[in-house]
Amino acid sequence: MGFGLQFVIDVLSLGGAYALMALGLVIVYGILKLVNFAYGELIMVAGYTMFLLGGSALPWLVMAAVAVAMSMLAGVLTDYVAFRPVRAKSVTAVLITSFAFSTLLQNLALLFISPRPRPVALPEIFSETVTIAGVVTPVRNLITLAASVLLLGLFALLMRKTVLGIAMRAAATHFIMARMLGVPANLIITSAFAISGFLAGVVGLLWIGRIGTVTPGIGLEPLLIAFIATVIGGMRSMSGAVLGGFLFALIDTTLNYTLSQDLLKFRDAFTFTLVILILLWRPEGLIKGPATGQRT
C-alpha cells in the first residue's frame, strides 16, 4: 500500500513536470510545425534569473515571478531572433537558427556567469518532507504535482474558453484559413512563444528545485524529455503531449523501481527501447490529432 502510494506520487509529480515541458514545446510546434531547439534555454534563463536575484532581499515568490517573466521574454525573443526572419523561407534555416540561438544563449551563460553549477535560491519548503499514510515524500513533489494540475487546468481553460485560445487551436490545424478569418499570424505566433516561455519558466523552477543548481547545459535534458514525450504522445496534439509526458514518467519511474543497481546505469537504454517499441506500434504517436497541418 505504502509502496504503491509512493509510486503513484512519483509518477504523477514527474509526469506533471514532463507534461508541462512537452506542452511548452508542442504549442509552438503545433502552429509552426517547427521544433524550437532553443526551448531548453528558456529553462536555463529561469534558472540564471533565480541565481542572479539570489543575493537580493526579494521574497522567493517575487523572484520566481521575475524568473518566469524572463523565460517568457526569452521565448518571445526566440521568435523575433530565430524564427520570424527566416520562417517563411526554409525549414532548414529555422532548424539552424534555433540551434544557433540555443548555442548563443548557452555561451552567454558560460562567458558571463560560469561553466560551473551555480546555486539557486529555494524556499525552505522545497527541502522538507511530509508523511502521507506512512509514506515519506518530499514536499516539492507535491508542489510539482499541484502546480502541474493547476497549469494544465488553466491551459485547457485558455484554449477552450478564450477567443485567443480558440484561434490558436484553429491556427494549429489550418493556419492560412485562420488568417483569412482575420486572425493575425504574428499575434498567434508571439502568443505561442510567450506561453511556451511561461511553461518553461514554471517547469524550470520545479526542475531546478530538484537539483538546486543551474548550469549552462541544464536545458538539454528537459528539451529531450519534451521532445520524446511529444513524439510518443503525437506531435500534432496537445493532449497527446500531456499523455506522452505522463507515460514517459511512468516508464522512467517503473525502471527506477525495478532495475537492479547494476542495470540502473543503463536506464536510458531501456527507456529508449520502450519508446522505439511504442513508435513501431504507433508511428504517429498515441493521439493522432487533425490530419491537416501545412506550414505558413
Place this chain on the structure above:
Amino acid sequence: MAEPMLAVEDLEVRHGAIRAVRGVSLHAAPGELVVILGANGAGKSSTLMAIAGALRPASGRIRLNGRDIAGARPERIVRIGLATVPETRDVFPDLTVRENLTLGSFIRRSDRAGVAEDEARMFALFPRLSERAHQPAGTLSGGEQQMLVIARALMSRPRVLLLDEPSLGLAPVIVDQIFAMVAELKQSGLTILLVEQNAAKALAVADRAYVMRLGQIATEGDAAEIRSATDLGALYLGG
C-alpha cells in the same frame, strides 16, 4: 459606372515557374454576383486566393472598396470587408461548430451583442448547425460543413464574399440549397465573386460571367449572353 466594389487589373500569379494567372482583369459592382467559369487548372482558384491574400500576386493591382489590397496580408483584407469560402471547405475539424462561428467573427469580437445576434441568425438560417452547435465540425456531413463555412464567412459581416466551388462534391439536393442561398445573399446586397464548375446553375443566378482559359480571361459578358453564346460543355475541355 460607379466605382466597383472589387477591381482586379492585370493580375499575375505564379506557382514557382508556372504562371497560373496571366494578366487577369475583372471587376464586380456593389451588389453584383459575378461568376468565373473555366476548366480545372484555368487559374480560377489562384485568382480568388490572390484576392483573399492567401497567395501573393507576382504583379497586378487589386482594389477592394477603393483600397489597394494587392499583396496585403489575409488578416488585413478581411478587415477591409472581404470574406472567403475556399474550395477546400476548411472547417476547423476539431473545433466545435460554435467555435468555428466564433472565429468567423474574430475581427469584430469586441462587438459582443452584434456577434451574438449574428450567431443566432446563422443558427436560424441553418437549423442543422444549431442542432450540432457543440459537435466538432469534423463530424458534420459535407453539405453541413459547406453551410458552416459559408455561415462562418458571413460572421465577419463582409461587403464582398468569395465563393470557391461551393457545390463541389455535394448531393444534388444540397447543391440546390446552396445556390438558393447564394441567390438570397445577393438579394441582401452582398457583392459575390463565385467560382463554379456547375456552369448552368451558376449562370442562372449570376449577373455577369468571366470565362477563364489557361490563366487568362477568354470571354466575358452578361450571364444570359454567355449562357446562350457559349457551348458550356466546351468550357471544361480547355483549349
